[in-house]
Amino acid sequence: MTSRAADAYSAHEPPPPPGGSSKAGLIGGAFGAGLLVVVTLAVAGWVSAAGKRLVTPEAEKPKVAVADHAEVGYCTPRFKEVLERVLHSCGLSEGDARRGCKPADVKTFASISDEDFNELFTPLKDRGAVIMFAEGMDELDDKAKKLLEEKWFARKGARYFFVVARASKTGTQSKNRALSHRRANSVMYHLQSVANDPEIDKKVGLLWLGNEFAQLSKDYCTWPNSGDAKCDEEAINRSAFVSWVDCRL
Amino acid sequence: MIGPNSKVPAAVALAASVLGLIFASYSTMDYAQHLDRRLHDVHCSFIPGAPPTSEAEACRAAMYSPYSALFKDSLWGGVPISLFALGAFTFFAGFALYLLLSGPRAPRDNVTLFGWVSLTPLAASITMFTISLMKLGQLCQTCVGIYISSFLLAAGGIGMLLGGTEGRPRGNSLLALGWLVALGVVTLVPAAVYASSVPDQRPYLTQCGELKQPKMKAGEPVKVRGTQAVKQVLFFEDPLCPTCKAFHERLVTEGVFERLDTDLVLFPLDSECNWMLDRPLHPGACIVSKAVLCGGAQARQVLDWAYAEQTYLSRAGKAGADVMRAAIKQRWGAELLACVDDRKTDVRLNQHLHFASDNSIPVSTPQVYFGNKRICDEDTDIGLRFTLKQLAPEVLP
Numbered sequence: 182m183t184s185r186a187a188d189a190y191s192a193h194e195p196p197p198p199p200g201g202s203s204k205a206g207l208i209g210g211a212f213g214a215g216l217l218v219v220v221t222l223a224v225a226g227w228v229s230a231a232g233k234r235l236v237t238p239e240a241e242k243p244k245v246a247v248a249d250h251a252e253v254g255y256c257t258p259r260f261k262e263v264l265e266r267v268l269h270s271c272g273l274s275e276g277d278a279r280r281g282c283k284p285a286d287v288k289t290f291a292s293i294s295d296e297d298f299n300e301l302f303t304p305l306k307d308r309g310a311v312i313m314f315a316e317g318m319d320e321l322d323d324k325a326k327k328l329l330e331e332k333w334f335a336r337k338g339a340r341y342f343f344v345v346a347r348a349s350k351t352g353t354q355s356k357n358r359a360l361s362h363r364r365a366n367s368v369m370y371h372l373q374s375v376a377n378d379p380e381i382d383k384k385v386g387l388l389w390l391g392n393e394f395a396q397l398s399k400d401y402c403t404w405p406n407s408g409d410a411k412c413d414e415e416a417i418n419r420s421a422f423v424s425w426v427d428c429r430l
Numbered sequence: 431m432i433g434p435n436s437k438v439p440a441a442v443a444l445a446a447s448v449l450g451l452i453f454a455s456y457s458t459m460d461y462a463q464h465l466d467r468r469l470h471d472v473h474c475s476f477i478p479g480a481p482p483t484s485e486a487e488a489c490r491a492a493m494y495s496p497y498s499a500l501f502k503d504s505l506w507g508g509v510p511i512s513l514f515a516l517g518a519f520t521f522f523a524g525f526a527l528y529l530l531l532s533g534p535r536a537p538r539d540n541v542t543l544f545g546w547v548s549l550t551p552l553a554a555s556i557t558m559f560t561i562s563l564m565k566l567g568q569l570c571q572t573c574v575g576i577y578i579s580s581f582l583l584a585a586g587g588i589g590m591l592l593g594g595t596e597g598r599p600r601g602n603s604l605l606a607l608g609w610l611v612a613l614g615v616v617t618l619v620p621a622a623v624y625a626s627s628v629p630d631q632r633p634y635l636t637q638c639g640e641l642k643q644p645k646m647k648a649g650e651p652v653k654v655r656g657t658q659a660v661k662q663v664l665f666f667e668d669p670l671c672p673t674c675k676a677f678h679e680r681l682v683t684e685g686v687f688e689r690l691d692t693d694l695v696l697f698p699l700d701s702e703c704n705w706m707l708d709r710p711l712h713p714g715a716c717i718v719s720k721a722v723l724c725g726g727a728q729a730r731q732v733l734d735w736a737y738a739e740q741t742y743l744s745r746a747g748k749a750g751a752d753v754m755r756a757a758i759k760q761r762w763g764a765e766l767l768a769c770v771d772d773r774k775t776d777v778r779l780n781q782h783l784h785f786a787s788d789n790s791i792p793v794s795t796p797q798v799y800f801g802n803k804r805i806c807d808e809d810t811d812i813g814l815r816f817t818l819k820q821l822a823p824e825v826l827p
Contacts, residue, residue, distance in 0.1 A: 204531075205527075205528050205529075205530075205531035205532035205533075205535070205536070206528050206532065208527065208528065208531055209524050209525060209526075209527040209528025209529070209531060209532075210524060210528065212523065212524050212527050212528075213520060213521060213523060213524015213525065213527070213528075213612075213616065214524070216451070216520045216523055216524060217517075217520050217521075217524075217616055217619060220451075220455070220516055220517070220520050220620055221619055221620055221623050223455065223459075224458060224462065224513065224516070224620045224623050224624050225623050225624075225627055227458070227459050227462035227463065228462050228465060228623075228624055228627045228628055228629075229627065230463075230466075231462055231463055231464070231465035231466040231629065232465065232466075232627070232628075232629035234466035234468065235465065235466045235467060235629050235631075235634075236629075239468065245792045245793070245794065246706065246792070246793040247790050247791070247792060247793065248697075248706055248783075248786040248787040248789070248790055248791045248792070248793055249706065249787050249790060250784075250787050251705040334773055334776065334777055336777075336780055336784075337703075337705050337780065338705030338706070338783070338784075338787065377648075378648045379647065379648065380647050380648065427705075
């Protein structure tokens with residue numbers, strides 16, 4: 182009914198009979214009371230339903246991602262198996278005793294052929310780099326330090342940093358082992374000096390290889406490296422391969 | 431012109447009451463649903479009957495705000511104000527129907543009383559409308575529905591007053607007083623029922639995990655010490671995360687932030703630096719996080735700026751790193767930008783992210799830890815004051 186119609190209707194109505202207001206009051210009151218009952222029951226129902234859900238585990242709980250270290254495509258089971266053996270058997274420190282990985286150990290722990298061992302690192306070509314050393318030397322030159330730092334500080338989500346030092350394809354085994362060890366240590370000392378990380382020993386897996394295992398072929402000269410001289414099979418093995426490894430163990 | 435015997439004002443008041451009842455029901459139902467500590471879609475539309483939606487930021491912000499409920503200290507989530515609206519509109523619906531049916535037979539005392547008390551929902555609505563605009567900076571559609579209903583109800587009431595009471599029976603003043611008492615009782619009943627039946631949330635407050643390594647092994651969190659700091663707390667935040675902004679504003683509004691000694695760990699949800707995401711949820715968040723890290727003694731100001739300018743910075747982040755860098759340079763100068771571009775800052779941010787992964791925290795922000803204990807997400811929004819009262823009462827002013 183419009184306002185105008187309502188006004189016209191009321192203007193021509195006879196005077197209201199007594200008692201009509203009481204009836205309207207009863208209806209209005211009953212309506213209000215009924216609404217109140219409905220509203221109250223609804224509120225109680227909503228709260229009660231929530232209370233029941235509270236104590237009932239969700240059938241399909243929404244999955245929430247959990248923060249973790251990076252895990253990328255090359256982290257195959259085989260890669261992780263070798264990585265784990267190498268890291269935990271010889272690379273990382275446990276407690277106060279730091280351990281290294283001797284060439285003979287690597288063969289034993291990795292249980293893997295030379296070629297397969299080197300093949301594992303192929304996916305790390307762009308993530309890592311080959312730090313080159315002068316013949317018979319174990320000091321890092323400026324270019325090597327720069328490249329090493331660049332790789333170290335590009336950690337992103339990686340958990341472990343691999344250092345695989347080598348010496349030479351020629352010469353005696355013992356001399357090569359010692360030189361390789363010193364080169365691995367040079368890398369480690371430099372990292373310690375720039376990283377300011379009290380737990381660096383738990384991140385860096387350090388291996389040093391003599392000339393009896395996993396020597397690099399000339400093909401590795403195409404990998405990012407710190408050398409500026411001509412690269413050949415002899416030069417590429419006077420090196421330490423370094424890389425973060427984006428795998429969880 | 432409305433005549434003294436017109437039924438239009440009463441009809442308008444009845445319609446407004448029913449409309450208000452519907453909107454207040456939606457609001458209350460949404461609130462009550464969240465008592466199960468889960469995340470639900472909420473009603474957020476001017477249209478009665480519109481389904482709940484996940485796109486309801488304004489309504490969610492209103493629901494989580496300190497102004498949405500009373501007694502938030504003593505009840506988890508408090509007693510939502512919509513319950514009082516529910517009761518009041520119930521009363522007004524009954525009263526308006528009575529006036530509509532009785533027409534000119536309605537006693538003048540009752541008509542006058544209705545006219546005046548019909549203004550009370552409008553007064554409450556004006557108060558809440560002002561708070562929404564001034565404090566929250568946005569209007570929730572369901573709330574606006576209640577405001578409109580209150581306005582229409584008041585219009586009906588004023589219409590009755592303007593129509594005059596000539597020719598009406600005088601009525602009984604005591605009865606009119608009875609209506610007033612009934613208004614009070616009916617308004618309080620739904621709230622009382624709600625308050626007496628809400629489930630006890632205390633057993634759940636500390637069930638959301640804990641840090642495995644509470645201290646960062648490498649690097650430092652950003653220290654933000656409030657002026658009246660009494661409690662150590664650890665936050666994981668993303669400066670471009672809207673939920674973090676809302677949480678930060680709640681803490682400030684509640685007067686809690688200044689009483690916290692905050693260790694802030696930056697956890698930008700941006701795949702540019704955060705490897706835990708396959709795409710950037712908040713593009714540019716890595717750069718802004720680095721700006722906060724570079725803030726040094728001004729870190730709080732940089733964080734406040736990031737939250738205050740979040741919409742603009744989010745657009746800048748989508749436009750590209752250079753646009754974001756320009757925005758930072760314009761506000762904070764070349765020196766801070768140089769720090770942002772420094773490799774050492776990358777390392778610091780990376781240390782924050784590794785702290786998150788070392789602790790296997792959920793990939794979400796914000797996260798709050800008192801000591802080792804994580805505060806559940808739902809306890810940082812609806813249940814914030816109750817949770818603080820239980821776990822850290824000293825931070826409540």
